[in-house]
Amino acid sequence: MTEDANTVKDGTNFEMEPKEEANSVKFPIRLTMDKRIELVIAGAIVLFGIFLIAGAVKFQKGVVPDPITSKGMPYLIGSFCIACGIALGALRLKSWSVLPGNMVPGEGHEDEERHPSSWVRVFSIVLTTWLSVVLLNSVGYLIVTPIFMIISIWLMGTRSWGKLVIFPIVYTLLTWYLFSQPLQFVLPLGFLAPFFRSHGLTP
Secondary structure, X not given: OOHHHHHOOOOOEEEEOOOOOOOOOOEEEEEEEEHHHHHHHHHHHHHHHHHHHHXXXXXXXXXXXXXXXXXXXXXXXHHHHHHHHHHHHHHHHHHHHHOOOOEEEOOOOOOEOOEXXXXXXXXXXXXXXHHXXXXXXXXXXXXXXXXXXXXXXXXXXXXXXXXXXXXXXXXXXHHHHHHHOOOOOOOOOHHHHHHHHHOOOOO
């Protein structure tokens, strides 16, 4: 960064031009992210991970045999949160030596080109998620999951058949097989349960 970057005021633009490049172009950089707030968030993520692991220690083993046990998922998510929080904090501390001051360049843009933000899209995905949870037991994982994914992907603007239809179906079948067969999880199958039970694919 140049000296101009260190003296620029928060939330303002300045232009930066790389040296010794024939095709260099000027581009604006906005100093809009506060390192202190990001450090607090990183610390909160670490604490959340510790909270998950500490709470899982008290979990009792279930009656049904489970290779992962009831503690497995909280341990995994907690460890992931701790690792990510530490990594984010380390990166932000490193940026303090590169760019003095409390502000750093903002990441991304206010709006992605050709994909404007929309509260309708957000709440439609939330509603779809809620409906999928409500219908999971009665309709079944194999039907609810691909429909939920297809609607969500479509709402995000994807129109490719591979991503919109093939990926949700393949993902649903693979995850159902992985969790219901090798790991012996009982996933809700809804009205399809008698068919799968008659073929020995579910208890």
